[in-house]
Amino acid sequence: MVLDSFIKDLGNIPHSRDAAALRVxxxxxxxxxxxxxxxxxxxxxxxxxxxRSEEEVIRIASACARHRxxxxxxxxxxxxxGQAVPLAGGAVxxxxxxxxxxxxxxxxxxxxxxxxxxxxxEELKKYGRExxxxxxxxxxxxxxxxxxGGHAGVxxxxxxxxxxxxxxxxxxxxxxxETPRMLELRGDDVNHVHHAYGVNxxxxxxxxxxxxxxxxxxxxxxxxxxxxxxAFGLALATHDGLxxxxxxxxxxxxxGYFKPLQPYLPPGKAAALLMIGAETREASxxxxxxxxxxxxxxxxxxxxxxxxxxxxxxxxxxxxxxxTYLVCIFPREDPxxxxxxxxxxxxxEAYLHLEYKRFNGYVTxxxxxxxxxxxxxxxxxxxxxxxxxxxxxxxxxxxxxQNGGMKDLDEAQIAFKRAVDPHLLMNPGKIAGLDDLPGGVxxxxxxAAQLPASGWAx
Amino acid sequence: MVLDSFIKDLGNIPHSRDAAALRVxxxxxxxxxxxxxxxxxxxxxxxxxxxRSEEEVIRIASACARHRxxxxxxxxxxxxxGQAVPLAGGAVxxxxxxxxxxxxxxxxxxxxxxxxxxxxxEELKKYGRExxxxxxxxxxxxxxxxxxGGHAGVxxxxxxxxxxxxxxxxxxxxxxxETPRMLELRGDDVNHVHHAYGVNxxxxxxxxxxxxxxxxxxxxxxxxxxxxxxAFGLALATHDGLxxxxxxxxxxxxxGYFKPLQPYLPPGKAAALLMIGAETREASxxxxxxxxxxxxxxxxxxxxxxxxxxxxxxxxxxxxxxxTYLVCIFPREDPxxxxxxxxxxxxxEAYLHLEYKRFNGYVTxxxxxxxxxxxxxxxxxxxxxxxxxxxxxxxxxxxxxQNGGMKDLDEAQIAFKRAVDPHLLMNPGKIAGLDDLPGGVxxxxxxAAQLPASGWAx
Numbered sequence: 001m002v003l004d005s006f007i008k009d010l011g012n013i014p015h016s017r018d019a020a021a022l023r024v025x026x027x028x029x030x031x032x033x034x035x036x037x038x039x040x041x042x043x044x045x046x047x048x049x050x051x052r053s054e055e056e057v058i059r060i061a062s063a064c065a066r067h068r069x070x071x072x073x074x075x076x077x078x079x080x081x082g083q084a085v086p087l088a089g090g091a092v093x094x095x096x097x098x099x100x101x102x103x104x105x106x107x108x109x110x111x112x113x114x115x116x117x118x119x120x121x122e123e124l125k126k127y128g129r130e131x132x133x134x135x136x137x138x139x140x141x142x143x144x145x146x147x148x149g150g151h152a153g154v155x156x157x158x159x160x161x162x163x164x165x166x167x168x169x170x171x172x173x174x175x176x177x178e179t180p181r182m183l184e185l186r187g188d189d190v191n192h193v194h195h196a197y198g199v200n201x202x203x204x205x206x207x208x209x210x211x212x213x214x215x216x217x218x219x220x221x222x223x224x225x226x227x228x229x230x231a232f233g234l235a236l237a238t239h240d241g242l243x244x245x246x247x248x249x250x251x252x253x254x255x256g257y258f259k260p261l262q263p264y265l266p267p268g269k270a271a272a273l274l275m276i277g278a279e280t281r282e283a284s285x286x287x288x289x290x291x292x293x294x295x296x297x298x299x300x301x302x303x304x305x306x307x308x309x310x311x312x313x314x315x316x317x318x319x320x321x322x323x324t325y326l327v328c329i330f331p332r333e334d335p336x337x338x339x340x341x342x343x344x345x346x347x348x349e350a351y352l353h354l355e356y357k358r359f360n361g362y363v364t365x366x367x368x369x370x371x372x373x374x375x376x377x378x379x380x381x382x383x384x385x386x387x388x389x390x391x392x393x394x395x396x397x398x399x400x401x402q403n404g405g406m407k408d409l410d411e412a413q414i415a416f417k418r419a420v421d422p423h424l425l426m427n428p429g430k431i432a433g434l435d436d437l438p439g440g441v442x443x444x445x446x447x448a449a450q451l452p453a454s455g456w457a458x
Numbered sequence: 459m460v461l462d463s464f465i466k467d468l469g470n471i472p473h474s475r476d477a478a479a480l481r482v483x484x485x486x487x488x489x490x491x492x493x494x495x496x497x498x499x500x501x502x503x504x505x506x507x508x509x510r511s512e513e514e515v516i517r518i519a520s521a522c523a524r525h526r527x528x529x530x531x532x533x534x535x536x537x538x539x540g541q542a543v544p545l546a547g548g549a550v551x552x553x554x555x556x557x558x559x560x561x562x563x564x565x566x567x568x569x570x571x572x573x574x575x576x577x578x579x580e581e582l583k584k585y586g587r588e589x590x591x592x593x594x595x596x597x598x599x600x601x602x603x604x605x606x607g608g609h610a611g612v613x614x615x616x617x618x619x620x621x622x623x624x625x626x627x628x629x630x631x632x633x634x635x636e637t638p639r640m641l642e643l644r645g646d647d648v649n650h651v652h653h654a655y656g657v658n659x660x661x662x663x664x665x666x667x668x669x670x671x672x673x674x675x676x677x678x679x680x681x682x683x684x685x686x687x688x689a690f691g692l693a694l695a696t697h698d699g700l701x702x703x704x705x706x707x708x709x710x711x712x713x714g715y716f717k718p719l720q721p722y723l724p725p726g727k728a729a730a731l732l733m734i735g736a737e738t739r740e741a742s743x744x745x746x747x748x749x750x751x752x753x754x755x756x757x758x759x760x761x762x763x764x765x766x767x768x769x770x771x772x773x774x775x776x777x778x779x780x781x782t783y784l785v786c787i788f789p790r791e792d793p794x795x796x797x798x799x800x801x802x803x804x805x806x807e808a809y810l811h812l813e814y815k816r817f818n819g820y821v822t823x824x825x826x827x828x829x830x831x832x833x834x835x836x837x838x839x840x841x842x843x844x845x846x847x848x849x850x851x852x853x854x855x856x857x858x859x860q861n862g863g864m865k866d867l868d869e870a871q872i873a874f875k876r877a878v879d880p881h882l883l884m885n886p887g888k889i890a891g892l893d894d895l896p897g898g899v900x901x902x903x904x905x906a907a908q909l910p911a912s913g914w915a916x
Contacts (some may be wrong), residue, residue, distance in 0.1 A: 159698050235819075240818035
């Protein structure tokens with residue numbers, strides 16, 4: 001059997017064919033989406049491989065190429081879009097063993113792809129630095145996973161998204177060839193690999209610029225009505241003199257899903273979950289007063305970010321499994337107008353969760369509303385209703401790379417894919433039209449792919 | 459005589475009535491403006507006093523109040539708007555003796571008003587921090603002078619202007635009363651004193667938030683045409699992932715006035731003078747390529763900022779004393795469109811110099827064009843021509859606080875003025891209608907005050 005020969009070639013590289021391990025390591029957080037859950041049901045790897053060094057990664061890449069074994073790179077499996085779910089069996093390559101910091105300078109760091117972002121961030125803080133941005137899954141998520149499957153997070157309100165120039169300095173990737181090559185990507189070329197779901201080479205090292213580590217205060221501000229909370233959020237995000245790292249705004253009943261925070265979240269009120277800098281706390285308080293907010297908590301960092309970004313959806317779904325979500329971006333011009341209209345027209349059905357972010361050089365809000373899922377027709381209707389108000393939709397219910405709305409799979413991207421993965425073995429089935437699996441895209445996956453996503457002009 | 463009694467009361471506080479000292483200490487950089495030069499000709503203090511401590515400042519304040527002696531606070535005299543020129547004689551209070559750092563925390567610093575910004579910045583850099591912003595006169599200018607008479611500078615492209623919330627944390631002022639009070643202003647109240655030309659109390663201490671000290675590279679990029687240079691400048695200023703501290707763009711022939719930089723400034727070309735962060739240098743170079751620029755210099759900090767902001771005007775005037783300048787702000791919406799129109803219609807007469815800045819939460823360009831001065835009618839015509847293209851004018855040729863266009867002298871400001879200076883002794887003649895001098899505003903000063911300034915919505 002091909003697989004047996006492949007496994008024999010792995011030699012002493014740790015691997016497992018244990019059924020429980022295969023189940024766990026073939027899953028990610030795509031259960032956020034009932035559509036994706038259906039589309040990905042039963043998709044399992046045949047073997048989990050856990051390299052401990054770049055040399056072992058190269059051996060795995062070579063073995064996959066020689067034996068034509070499909071492979072999916074995996075960090076912590078915290079992605080929501082099926083990035084780490086193998087559609088065609090084969091090997092899941094779990095990168096957690098590559099956890100070394102390669103070097104650190106005052107303004108940048110280079111580390112192996114499998115390092116946990118939380119571990120890296122703690123190490124950097126010893127030197128007065130921190131990551132520019134991280135997902136709400138920082139404690140679990142890996143550097144390579146974030147760069148391969150993520151796009152933004154806590155800190156994006158200052159620095160823009162990972163894709164914005166300057167936020168990702170370099171990447172080292174291993175090609176999937178009989179004799180693998182090591183490529184160093186720098187400058188704009190990093191975007192061949194960033195947010196490409198691991199279809200373009202095995203990332204072994206990542207180089208990032210750093211931010212100064214300010215003294216952040218986890219701050220909760222509540223408002224009688226959501227519109228004022230949203231307006232406050234935009235004002236805080238755009239005030240250049242005020243230090244902030246997180247501006248996350250939630251319409252009721254979302255704050256009710258945050259069980260551990262209930263003492264600070266009065267029923268019925270909208271809430272802003274913030275990280276603000278201690279140095280400009282007084283000036284931020286003046287802004288809170290301007291918008292009629294009430295500060296219910298303001299303490300040194302205590303993990304408040306784990307109720308924002310993707311974690312908001314997770315807390316909501318844990319409280320009520322009938323909920324699901326969508327992802328959208330409010331327009332550059334008059335985002336508050338669009339937020340107001342969407343909230344007025346759809347707020348009773350779709351509870352608004354906003355993350356203020358910089359993106360392409362300006363501030364706007366990403367919306368991640370949650371709603372009680374009633375089926376594909378409802379999802380289509382909601383997508384269209386948001387779009388009718390000038391809001392762009394990133395389709396969060398498809399595992400197809402080009403249908404998510406973030407990634408423009410242009411000719412250069414496809415040419416790069418073919419160069420680094422000539423046998424089309426990496427995460428197959430994620431690029432429609434290029435590496436379709438037998439039977440193509442069908443069922444729930446086809447439905448999801450047909451949702452009318454307007455993309456993010458990205 | 460009143461003055462003799464006043465001087466007797468000064469006791470051992472250093473002071474001088476030497477004619478040369480009075481001439482030097484009664485002047486500032488208002489010679490940039492031929493109109494202001496005429497209006498301020500012959501204005502001299504009667505005595506220069508140089509306190510060495512806050513206690514001595516209090517004794518001076520009390521003596522001024524008791525003897526009704528007018529006073530003008532003075533830092534290094536690097537202001538351009540006659541801020542430090544005494545219109546009614548009396549005392550110039552030179553604050554350079556108050557040069558102590560009161561305390562320093564990782565994210566903020568408090569220092570006495572007379573400290574030179576350059577000295578303070580060098581001290582902060584020992585701890586990996588620096589001033590958020592400073593004028594191009596950093597080496598000479600004082601902290602109190604910057605806060606009292608300045609508004610922005612190098613670093614404003616990141617942090618906004620001094621007036622934006624969070625950029626000025628606290629101020630300590632001594633009132634001009636028989637028994638002076640010490641006031642600590644915090645939050646929005648700091649703006650009673652900021653950019654008020656020293657009419658609202660003697661500032662003894664200033665508290666500022668700090669920025670991280672990045673490894674800045676002094677970088678010159680040249681372009682075949684000015685419009686591309688301007689577009690590049692806006693793109694760099696708005697790219698959140700790229701580190702920058704200075705984005706200064708100059709139409710030819712301005713670069714020709716920068717004598718020491720001639721090797722890097724080919725004749726006829728527009729130039730961008732930048733400070734960019736070493737960590738994101740490669741990404742910035744990609745942006746330069748996008749706009750067809752050519753990098754002619756990129757070296758560790760070597761004082762390039764001393765050719766930008768106010769220094770640009772100074773170098774131009776040193777090269778050609780027939781030049782003068784105006785100050786304007788391009789609109790938030792489509793600044794490049796306005797820049798293009800102004801350059802096309804007026805560029806042969808008014809050579810454009812742009813400083814990209816954040817301001818009220820967005821990025822735009824301040825324009826500081828220089829032109830050959832032909833008289834008041836020309837100035838009026840140019841003001842109106844800029845305004846016709848949607849560009850706001852800050853009147854740089856008046857010493858009147860409310861005519862400059864930066865400061866809205868509302869009731870609260872006037873009430874504060876009366877509370878801290880009940881005898882209206884501080885920098886008299888700078889607030890028309892409140893403390894007019896005998897004869898009122900006349901001659902060149904009246905002409906200047908009547909220039910049609912549209913202000914900065916500030």
